Amino acid sequence: xxxxxxxxxxxxxxxxxxxxxxxxxxxxxxxxxxxxxxxxxxxxxxxxxxxxxxxxxxxxxxxxxxxxxxxxxxxxxxxxxxxxxxxxxxxxxxxxxxxxxxxxxxxxxxxxxxxxxxxxxxxxxxxxxxxxxxxxxxxxxxxxxxxxxxxxxxxxxxxxxxxxxxxxx
Amino acid sequence: xxxxxxxxxxxxxxxxxxxxxxxxxxxxxxxxxxxxxxxxxxxxxxxxxxxxxxxxxxxxxxxxxxxxxxxxxxxxxxxxxxxxxxxxxxxxxxxxxxxxxxxxxxxxxxxxxxxxxxxxxxxxxxxxxxxxxxxxxxxxxxxxxxxxxxxxxxxxxxxxxxxxxxxxx
DNA sequence: AAGATTTGTTAAGCTTCTCTAACAAAGAAA
DNA sequence: TTTCTTTGTTAGAGAAGCTTAACAAATCTT
Numbered sequence: 001x002x003x004x005x006x007x008x009x010x011x012x013x014x015x016x017x018x019x020x021x022x023x024x025x026x027x028x029x030x031x032x033x034x035x036x037x038x039x040x041x042x043x044x045x046x047x048x049x050x051x052x053x054x055x056x057x058x059x060x061x062x063x064x065x066x067x068x069x070x071x072x073x074x075x076x077x078x079x080x081x082x083x084x085x086x087x088x089x090x091x092x093x094x095x096x097x098x099x100x101x102x103x104x105x106x107x108x109x110x111x112x113x114x115x116x117x118x119x120x121x122x123x124x125x126x127x128x129x130x131x132x133x134x135x136x137x138x139x140x141x142x143x144x145x146x147x148x149x150x151x152x153x154x155x156x157x158x159x160x161x162x163x164x165x166x167x168x169x
Numbered sequence: 170x171x172x173x174x175x176x177x178x179x180x181x182x183x184x185x186x187x188x189x190x191x192x193x194x195x196x197x198x199x200x201x202x203x204x205x206x207x208x209x210x211x212x213x214x215x216x217x218x219x220x221x222x223x224x225x226x227x228x229x230x231x232x233x234x235x236x237x238x239x240x241x242x243x244x245x246x247x248x249x250x251x252x253x254x255x256x257x258x259x260x261x262x263x264x265x266x267x268x269x270x271x272x273x274x275x276x277x278x279x280x281x282x283x284x285x286x287x288x289x290x291x292x293x294x295x296x297x298x299x300x301x302x303x304x305x306x307x308x309x310x311x312x313x314x315x316x317x318x319x320x321x322x323x324x325x326x327x328x329x330x331x332x333x334x335x336x337x338x
Numbered sequence: 339a340a341g342a343t344t345t346g347t348t349a350a351g352c353t354t355c356t357c358t359a360a361c362a363a364a365g366a367a368a
Numbered sequence: 369t370t371t372c373t374t375t376g377t378t379a380g381a382g383a384a385g386c387t388t389a390a391c392a393a394a395t396c397t398t
Contacts, residue, residue, distance in 0.1 A: 015355065035376055048356060050377055055354090067363060067376060098292040108289050115280035123267040126319045135324070142311040149299045150292060184385070204346055217386060219347055224384095236346060236393060 012059075014114030017083050018042050019052045020061065023070055024080040033070040086113040086121055092128050097143065099150060181228075183283030186252050187211055188221045189230065190279075192239055193249040202239040255282040255290055261297050266312065268319060 012020070022041040026033040035053070039046045053070060056062045061076030072080060090109035094100040100108070116124070134140040149155055181189070191210040195202040204222070208215045222239060225231045230245030241249060259278035263269040269277070285293070303309040318324055 013354075036374085044355090045357065046376065047358085047378080051355080094289060098289060098296060100286075100289055100292060104286050104288050108284065108286050111284035112281055115277065115284060117269075117273050117277050119273050120263060120267065120269055120277050123269060123319060127267060127315060130315050130318045130324075133324075140311065142309065146296060146299050150295045155299075155302075155304065182384075205344090213385085214387060215346065216348080216388085220385080 012079070016052065016056060016059075017114055018110070019049070019056060020076065020080045021083050021087065023062065023072070024084055027072075035070070038070070083113065086116065089121070089125055089128060092132070093124060096128065097131060097146075099147060181248070185221065185225060185228075186283055187279070188218070188225060189245065189249045190252050190256065192231065192241065193253055196241075204239070207239070252282065255285070258290070258294055258297060261301070262293060265297065266300060266315075268316060 019038065019042060022038050023033040025041065026037050030037070035046055035049045039049045042049070053062060053064045056076070057064055060073055061079060063071045063073060087109050090112050091102070091105050094105035094108055095102055131140060131143065145155070188207065188211060191207050192202040194210065195206050199206070204215055204218045208218045211218070222231060222233045225245070226233055229242055230248060232240045232242060256278050259281050260271070260274050263274035263277055264271055300309060300312065314324070
């Protein structure tokens with residue numbers, strides 16, 4: 001016989017993901033997460049936070065007693081960690097590869113992080129790893145070429161060093 | 170003295186962008202866009218399309234008379250073109266760079282395309298250009314290295330040709 | 339042309355998420 | 369402790385978008 005209780009096992013909306021993420025950030029930065037801080041971070045009014053918390057609570061992701069701090073359940077903590085991972089990954093891609101300024105990157109990441117399939121997430125992660133763990137020097141040669149292409153619209157046919165020498169002429 | 174008519178100049182919601190995009194696709198593929206086809210493409214019921222069309226109509230982006238085909242206004246056509254550009258660019262990135270299968274890439278692109286800032290869009294466009302207009306051969310050497318890294322988790326320290334030779338051993 | 343089928347619209351209602359206004363609890367200060 | 373201030377909650381309402389059910393127009397068939 002089937003269970004009647006709402007399981008709340010559906011996928012989270014991106015709004016709810018935002019709340020979870022904000023809570024994670026606050027707990028990390030200040031130790032505790034309070035309604036007012038969440039509302040500031042997510043950029044909504046406090047009543048919206050209260051109602052979001054009751055939703056998340058219903059899904060078994062946070063614990064929140066009236067007028068108290070917000071805590072994660074173990075399940076909530078795991079999900080929040082996953083969200084943060086995706087977020088950071090996007091920021092890294094936008095900043096490290098595309099050269100977006102970190103302010104804009106953070107904003108874009110906040111929106112993009114809710115939309116990717118796990119395939120894309122995985123491959124993008126690998127891509128960033130590939131870039132960031134590059135052996136020779138901080139930044140791969142080809143990315144330096146991209147930087148140049150991005151700035152000037154022109155391809156470098158030679159190495160950066162040669163280009164540097166030329167530029168000095 | 171200020172105009173009282175609703176100008177409808179606000180930014181489009183991503184839902185409305187989806188409708189515009191669907192209309193563009195249909196007009197391109199079949200010459201005309203009808204409510205039923207749009208509803209299938211966007212994956213909503215027909216009444217949702219009808220009401221979306223009245224919104225888009227109110228914003229001066231489409232023309233739609235009862236029981237008739239849907240047409241773009243000049244303004245609508247321009248906007249739809251922009252949306253399609255972003256969409257295609259994402260698909261190219263996901264497929265050409267990350268190696269996502271085109272089915273998943275299309276789905277992801279549909280969601281991601283609504284979320285990027287113009288900075289990110291521009292830089293991502295440049296990045297794709299940089300990749301796709303690579304001079305020597307179809308695919309840049311470093312991307313081949315990424316493909317390998319992605320598949321095996323191991324970096325190639327040598328050229329692909331050498332790796333190929335090794336693999337044959 | 340008459341009826342049957344397909345296609346589109348209207349009406350009404352639900353869900354999610356937001357807001358403002360008003361109130362209640364907690365904490366700080368007197 | 370009584371009052372003031374800050375913080376949080378409740379209630380009520382509204383925007384967007386979606387759905388189903390019922391109806392109307394258009395099109396196809398014969």
